[in-house]
Amino acid sequence: MKDTEGYVTADGRQIGGTLMEMRNITLRFGGVVAIQDISFDIREGEVRAIIGPNGAGKSSMLNVISGFYTPSEGEVWYQGTKRPPMKPFEVARQGVARTFQNIALFEGMTVLDNVMTGRLTHMNAGVVSQALWWGKARDEEMENREKVERVIDFLEIQNIRKTPVGRLPYGLKKRVELARALAAEPSLLLLDEPMAGMNVEEKEDMSRFILDVNDEFGTTICLIEHDMGVVMDLSDRVVVMDYGKKIGDGTPDEVRNNQNVIDAYLGVPH
Amino acid sequence: MAHMTMGAEGLRSVPALLARNASQFGSSAAYREKEYGIWQSRTWAETAKEVEALALGLLNLGVNEGDFIAIIGRNRPYLYWSMVAAQSVGAIPVPLYQDAVAEEMEYVLDHCGARFAIVNDQEQVDKVIEVQDRLHQFEHMIYLDPRGLRKYDHTRLHQFSHVQDQGRAAYDEFINELQARTAKLDYDSTCVMLYTSGTTGKPKGVVLSNRNIIETAKASSEFDHLKVDDEVLAYLPMAWVGDFIFSIGQAYWSGFCVNCPESPETMMTDLREIAPSYYFAPPRVFETQLTQIMIRMEDSGAFKKKTFDYFMAHARKVGPAILDGHEVSAFDRLKYKLGEVMVYGPLKNALGFSNVRVGYTAGEAIGPEIFDFYRSLGINLKQLYGQTEASVFITQQPDGEVRSDTVGVPSPGVEIRIAENGEVYYRSPGVFVEYYKNAESTADTKDAEGWVATGDAGFIEEATGHLRIIDRAKDVGAMADGAMFAPKYVENKLKFYPNILEAVVFGSGRDRCCAFINIDLTAVGNWAERNNIAYASYQELAGHQQVLDTIQAHIEEVNASIAQDEMLSGCQVHRFLVLHKELDADDGELTRTRKVRRKIIGEKFEDLVNALYDGSTSVYTETEVTYEDGRKGKIKATLEIRDAKVVPASPQRMAAE
Numbered sequence: 001m002k003d004t005e006g007y008v009t010a011d012g013r014q015i016g017g018t019l020m021e022m023r024n025i026t027l028r029f030g031g032v033v034a035i036q037d038i039s040f041d042i043r044e045g046e047v048r049a050i051i052g053p054n055g056a057g058k059s060s061m062l063n064v065i066s067g068f069y070t071p072s073e074g075e076v077w078y079q080g081t082k083r084p085p086m087k088p089f090e091v092a093r094q095g096v097a098r099t100f101q102n103i104a105l106f107e108g109m110t111v112l113d114n115v116m117t118g119r120l121t122h123m124n125a126g127v128v129s130q131a132l133w134w135g136k137a138r139d140e141e142m143e144n145r146e147k148v149e150r151v152i153d154f155l156e157i158q159n160i161r162k163t164p165v166g167r168l169p170y171g172l173k174k175r176v177e178l179a180r181a182l183a184a185e186p187s188l189l190l191l192d193e194p195m196a197g198m199n200v201e202e203k204e205d206m207s208r209f210i211l212d213v214n215d216e217f218g219t220t221i222c223l224i225e226h227d228m229g230v231v232m233d234l235s236d237r238v239v240v241m242d243y244g245k246k247i248g249d250g251t252p253d254e255v256r257n258n259q260n261v262i263d264a265y266l267g268v269p270h
Numbered sequence: 271m272a273h274m275t276m277g278a279e280g281l282r283s284v285p286a287l288l289a290r291n292a293s294q295f296g297s298s299a300a301y302r303e304k305e306y307g308i309w310q311s312r313t314w315a316e317t318a319k320e321v322e323a324l325a326l327g328l329l330n331l332g333v334n335e336g337d338f339i340a341i342i343g344r345n346r347p348y349l350y351w352s353m354v355a356a357q358s359v360g361a362i363p364v365p366l367y368q369d370a371v372a373e374e375m376e377y378v379l380d381h382c383g384a385r386f387a388i389v390n391d392q393e394q395v396d397k398v399i400e401v402q403d404r405l406h407q408f409e410h411m412i413y414l415d416p417r418g419l420r421k422y423d424h425t426r427l428h429q430f431s432h433v434q435d436q437g438r439a440a441y442d443e444f445i446n447e448l449q450a451r452t453a454k455l456d457y458d459s460t461c462v463m464l465y466t467s468g469t470t471g472k473p474k475g476v477v478l479s480n481r482n483i484i485e486t487a488k489a490s491s492e493f494d495h496l497k498v499d500d501e502v503l504a505y506l507p508m509a510w511v512g513d514f515i516f517s518i519g520q521a522y523w524s525g526f527c528v529n530c531p532e533s534p535e536t537m538m539t540d541l542r543e544i545a546p547s548y549y550f551a552p553p554r555v556f557e558t559q560l561t562q563i564m565i566r567m568e569d570s571g572a573f574k575k576k577t578f579d580y581f582m583a584h585a586r587k588v589g590p591a592i593l594d595g596h597e598v599s600a601f602d603r604l605k606y607k608l609g610e611v612m613v614y615g616p617l618k619n620a621l622g623f624s625n626v627r628v629g630y631t632a633g634e635a636i637g638p639e640i641f642d643f644y645r646s647l648g649i650n651l652k653q654l655y656g657q658t659e660a661s662v663f664i665t666q667q668p669d670g671e672v673r674s675d676t677v678g679v680p681s682p683g684v685e686i687r688i689a690e691n692g693e694v695y696y697r698s699p700g701v702f703v704e705y706y707k708n709a710e711s712t713a714d715t716k717d718a719e720g721w722v723a724t725g726d727a728g729f730i731e732e733a734t735g736h737l738r739i740i741d742r743a744k745d746v747g748a749m750a751d752g753a754m755f756a757p758k759y760v761e762n763k764l765k766f767y768p769n770i771l772e773a774v775v776f777g778s779g780r781d782r783c784c785a786f787i788n789i790d791l792t793a794v795g796n797w798a799e800r801n802n803i804a805y806a807s808y809q810e811l812a813g814h815q816q817v818l819d820t821i822q823a824h825i826e827e828v829n830a831s832i833a834q835d836e837m838l839s840g841c842q843v844h845r846f847l848v849l850h851k852e853l854d855a856d857d858g859e860l861t862r863t864r865k866v867r868r869k870i871i872g873e874k875f876e877d878l879v880n881a882l883y884d885g886s887t888s889v890y891t892e893t894e895v896t897y898e899d900g901r902k903g904k905i906k907a908t909l910e911i912r913d914a915k916v917v918p919a920s921p922q923r924m925a926a927e
Contacts, residue, residue: 012421112307149306154417159535161307212418 006043009236010251016044018077019188019220020065025074027060027244034060035071036244042188047214048222049231052241053264058224059101061241062192065222066098067091079187093121097186099177101193101224107166111157111176112148114165118183119144151182154216155209171202175209182213189213191223195230203227207234228265232256240264283455283480285321285358287522292318295498295525301347304532304540312347314525320434322448324355327437329444331386331410331428335360335451338382338463342366342375342398343390345504345530348414348430350517352388357461360451361386364463364475365509367862368394369855371900374473376401378465382475382706383407388430391415395427457481462518463706464511466658467861475706476511476658485699486661487519489682493666494548494628500526501546501625505537510863511658512632516550519661541622549629553636554864556651558792559621560640561768565796581609582646589646594670614647623649630654630666632677633863635739635758637766641674653677655739659715659722660684661700665737676736686737692727693743727756745868747778753840755783757868760841763831767824768793769817772853772860774871775843776879782844784882786875787821788853794820809850809907818912821848825914833917842916845882847889849875850907856896878909887911 006015020042027035035057042048050058063069064076067088076083078094086094097118105114122144125137133141152158155175160168165176174194181189194210195203207230213219225231231238232252240248240255242264248255255261281287291300296315303310312320333339339356341363343349353363364382366375368390375397379387385407387398395413399422402408413419414430437444461483465473490496504517517528526548531540567578588602598606618624629644629651636653644651654666655677665686667678680686684698697720704712716722727746728739740746741758749755757775760783764773771790777783789812798805798814805811829842853859859871872879874893881889890908897903 146306149308153306156533158307158532159539162539215420216417 006045009046013045013236015046015236018042019044019079020222021077022061022064023075023077025061025064025071025076027057027064027069028072034244035064035241037074038239038241038244038246039074040239040246040249042220042222044220045214045218046220046236047210047234048220049235049238050222050224050241051226051228051231051238055243056241057244058241059192060244062098062190062222062224065188066096066190089121092184095185095187096190097181097184097188098190099174099181099192099194101196103170103173103177105165105173105177105180108164110162110164111168111179112152112161114176115148115151115179115183116144118151118180119148121184147185148183151179154182154212155179171198171205174198174202174206178206178209178213182217182219185217186219189219189221191221191225193224193226195225195227203230210234281484282457283357283452283459284354284461284483284518284522285452285455287484288314288318288321288354291522291525298498298525299527300521300525301350301528301530302544303347303530304536304543307532309529309543311527317347317351321351321355321358323434323437324351324430325358325437325448325452326440326444327433327435328355328359328361328386329447330436330440331433333359333361333386335454337361337386338364338384340364340366340375340379340382340384340387341389341508342387342394343368343414343508344534345506345508345513345517346390346414347528347530349388349390349508350504350528352412353462353518357455358448358452360454360459362460362463364465365507365514366465367467367507367509369507370397370862371856371896372397372400376404378473378475379405379408382463385409386412388412389414392418395419395422455480457484460703462514464509464514464658467863467865474708474711477703477706478511478661479703482661482700482702483515483519484523485683486663487515487523489699490515490663490666491520491524493668493682496520496524496526496548496628498525500524500548500627501529501544502526502548502550503529503531503537503541503544503546503622505531505534505541506550506552507862511662512550512656515662516548538622542620543622545619545622545625547625547627549623549626551629551631552633552863553631553640554634556631556636556640556644557768560643561790561793563617563621564768565792568796568800578613581613582643584609585614585646586642589648590642590672593645593648593650594672610648618647618649623647626650628652632656634865635762636674637762638674639766645672654681655737657724659702660696660698661702663700664694664696664698664724667736671734671736673736676731676734676738678737679735680737686730687721688729689723691743692729692740692746694724694726694728694737694739695721696724697721745778749777749783749840750779750781751840754837755841756838757783757841759838760785760828760832760843761866763828764824764843769797769820770824772866774853774866774868775841776872776882777841780883783841784879785825785843785846786871786878787825787846787848789817789821789848791852808852809905812848812850813907813910818848818910821846822912822914829914830917839917843914844916845911845913847878847882847909847911849878850891850909851893851895851905854895856898857894881909881911 006017008014018041023039025035025038052058064071067086070085123140125140129135129137194206214221238252238255240261247260248258291314297313299311300314300317301312339361341349341352356363410426412428412430412433416429457480459480461478461480463475463477465475506513521528529544531537584605588598588606591598626649632654652667652672656662656664663681665678666681684696687695701720701722725743726739727741727743728737730737741756745757747755755777760775761773764770769790772788774786775783825843825846832842833839855862877891888908888910892904892906895903
């Protein structure tokens with residue numbers, strides 16, 4: 001499976017070549033080793049999951065990918081080139097968008113305005129023009145609003161378009177966060193526990209949307225999730241982490257039968 | 271109104287009306303749909319082009335004259351075009367209820383032998399695919415929204431826009447055929463076939479001709495002076511005759527604009543943005559709105575609440591009189607004007623009723639308080655009485671003669687007769703052609719002279735000539751002692767309480783009446799919240815002691831009011847229970863238009879009915895429920911049965927009354 005031409009998934013989708021590659025990543029916070037010498041790749045068009053028990057270093061890994069943490073050792077390769085240390089907004093400009101485990105929306109702003117912020121990386125009109133809402137700024141906003149409306153339609157949140165985010169229930173906030181990430185038209189979408197704290201119906205909806213995003217827009221998705229059932233159904237390939245180390249990597253079936261993974265989840269004396 | 275004087279000559283089909291509108295009102299809006307956050311309009315000229323492209327595409331797919339084309343989805347311009355395109359090629363559109371489950375669709379698709387279906391999205395595509403192997407005549411399906419459908423087998427599946435593209439590409443090949451087929455349409459060709467929701471038994475296909483639809487549309491448009499610049503919001507099911515008359519019949523006759531909401535959830539926002547001038551809603555919608563207003567006023571500050579109460583009291587006193595043009599003192603008028611600025615205007619604006627010139631409610635009886643509330647705000651809300659077999663209109667209320675307890679005078683062109691047994695009969699140009707493939711039922715309903723039995727019992731008020739409906743004729747029965755039993759009459763009185771969503775009264779052939787009650791979750795839930803009553807489920811709330819107390823109080827009030835009526839005083843409710851589940855069309859307990867299916871409920875909950883009559887104080891029951899995706903589950907409950915006070919049958923008349 002390590003060929004660069006990609007592969008065909010169980011449900012017949014063609015997965016492309018490598019989009020992002022993590023090479024021997026190690027991340028230390030002082031004496032604590034959060035991630036220890038991990039390598040894996042993310043291919044174009046696939047749904048890639050990172051799973052592991054609490055404290056395994058999953059979120060840290062996502063933060064490395066999104067540029068929030070700079071790895072202590074190792075290299076991140078993106079679209080065929082080695083990525084120098086970058087600020088998160090620079091990574092975002094390269095087409096990597098994310099959602100957060102504990103929702104990071106602007107509570108006082110409407111859904112529409114929140115989703116519009118996802119377009120910021122695509123706007124470059126000057127301050128004066130924006131303040132006067134004239135010329136380039138106006139054209140830009142109209143163009144971006146149109147893109148945002150397509151996302152709103154796609155995620156079926158038209159009815160809450162003008163509702164302040166603070167008034168929404170949790171499940172919908174998660175969906176708005178996804179909308180904002182999608183508005184950026186990312187080539188790689190990072191989802192940090194998209195299903196955490198949801199009821200069964202909300203989980204089903206969210207799974208549907210994740211698959212639809214992947215299917216309709218061809219967006220590559222990398223997600224972290226606790227709910228094993230969801231992960232196994234959604235993803236094409238899974239990386240399993242435990243205590244900052246990679247203990248498994250492969251298709252959901254391969255991972256499910258991996259003795260190291262079973263031990264990590266069921267617990268063996270260390 | 272130049273086109274009116276032109277007469278109906280040459281305008282004998284909906285496609286002919288479309289051609290007239292395209293030339294006469296070419297640049298005015300015919301359709302608007304909110305999509306991607308913006309109202310996208312289409313003029314009549316553009317509509318004609320779209321319909322033509324689709325019709326050519328249908329010819330390209332091999333649609334024959336006389337074929338049935340099923341149309342399934344929410345109100346969207348594309349689906350309205352589909353109906354007219356189907357007519358243009360000589361086919362017959364059959365709109366279906368979009369929330370019907372697959373088996374219900376199978377029955378209808380099989381009964382009419384539809385060869386084609388035009389549907390909205392993946393949900394509908396899936397349902398049709400599920401049953402299409404059992405439908406031997408079924409061939410092609412066209413869908414609007416491609417989302418999620420990319421991987422489907424497209425040998426018999428087509429995207430709407432592609433069908434139109436192919437139609438445009440094959441213009442030279444098919445245009446003569448299309449024009450020839452459209453020209454052939456006359457007053458006797460079938461305009462549409464609509465399936466009745468069927469309070470009893472299987473749905474029946476009501477065949478309506480161009481004569482039915484166009485004559486009715488013409489008469490009713492003139493009755494209410496509908497014009498090309500009127501606006502309606504199309505949000506009621508496309509399979510329902512009312513929507514067909516309003517959004518196709520009257521819209522094409524008068525040339526007004528049909529607005530389609532963005533999604534069912536945004537209906538209220540869309541209503542406010544469009545502010546229709548002509549509006550229709552079943553009583554349930556008005557009830558829900560009023561409940562919401564009241565809940566929000568309860569939650570508002572003291573000053574606002576006081577202002578609202580003060581001016582609403584005044585509105586109730588003089589509002590209807592002002593609307594009807596009666597004498598009202600100058601001071602009261604001034605105060606009403608002030609109220610308009612302070613309360614009524616903003617309220618109407620929030621509801622989207624600022625521009626309503628004519629509003630109708632029908633389908634069920636509307637509570638007098640609800641009706642008066644809207645009229646007192648200055649909204650010209652009226653009642654009409656109709657059915658699918660009449661192309662809607664049987665009676666309607668003229669401006670200035672509006673009351674909550676009548677359904678109005680016969681609509682233009684309609685004759686009315688009351689039979690010996692009290693059943694209402696009518697005859698009109700709108701009377702349906704036949705029930706499709708059901709000569710027996712046709713003969714039962716319509717006699718040789720064209721009189722149609724409504725199935726409703728009623729009488730004509732001598733003083734005013736207005737029709738009053740008592741109940742479904744077959745539901746009006748006798749109790750064991752021979753007293754008249756009219757369940758709907760009692761149920762309506764009960765349903766006028768915001769806490770009661772639905773009521774089913776039993777008593778035919780019995781010694782006394784008993785009732786099932788469904789609570790209204792919005793109203794009762796809000797009350798519970800206000801009173802710090804915790805509940806985990808609908809079932810728990812429905813069984814709460816205080817809820818039962820409230821319902822009991824409502825029933826006792828209704829009993830007192832029924833006792834006033836000598837004819838019906840036997841219909842007082844002696845015992846009742848509050849159901850543990852909401853009655854639902856998916857479980858077959860209601861029709862798709864949300865009417866109670868009395869017989870089915872009686873059979874399904876036989877154990878509960880028996881418990882009501884055998885004197886027990888509680889009953890354990892298990893009920894099967896169907897989820898939206900068709901899966902089934904069970905709920906178990908122990909229900910408390912309560913006695914309600916009844917008032918002696920012969921009331922003493924107070925001297926003061």
